Amino acid sequence: MPYCTGCRPRDKKCAFLKKRCELLLISKVKYCYECNDFPCKRLERLDKRYRANFKMSMIENLEYIKKNGINQFLEKEEERWKCPECGAVICCHNGICFDCGLGKLKNKKKLYRWED
Numbered sequence: 001m002p003y004c005t006g007c008r009p010r011d012k013k014c015a016f017l018k019k020r021c022e023l024l025l026i027s028k029v030k031y032c033y034e035c036n037d038f039p040c041k042r043l044e045r046l047d048k049r050y051r052a053n054f055k056m057s058m059i060e061n062l063e064y065i066k067k068n069g070i071n072q073f074l075e076k077e078e079e080r081w082k083c084p085e086c087g088a089v090i091c092c093h094n095g096i097c098f099d100c101g102l103g104k105l106k107n108k109k110k111l112y113r114w115e116d
Helices: 041-054 058-068 070-080 102-107
Strands: none
Touching (some): 041 058, 058 070
């Protein structure tokens, strides 16, 4: 999904986890770390892909939230994903700023890959 702001802010069923996990779907747990099966096989596969392709770990993020709380996590992530040129948000899927980097995005062959 282009320019995805995430499932939680949009109150949507995530294509990767929420609509495939009964506990998340029926709001029995709010975060995956609350589950006895954390990290489940589905989350481990997704985490592996995100580590390899997008320079982030969902499992590490969830462990951080569990230890430090969502507010501290959001503050840390806001700083991490802030564009150094304009201050807007950098996309975790390709490292491009949604405000000042859209020209770069139009010229990319692989839209959802970081350039190393």
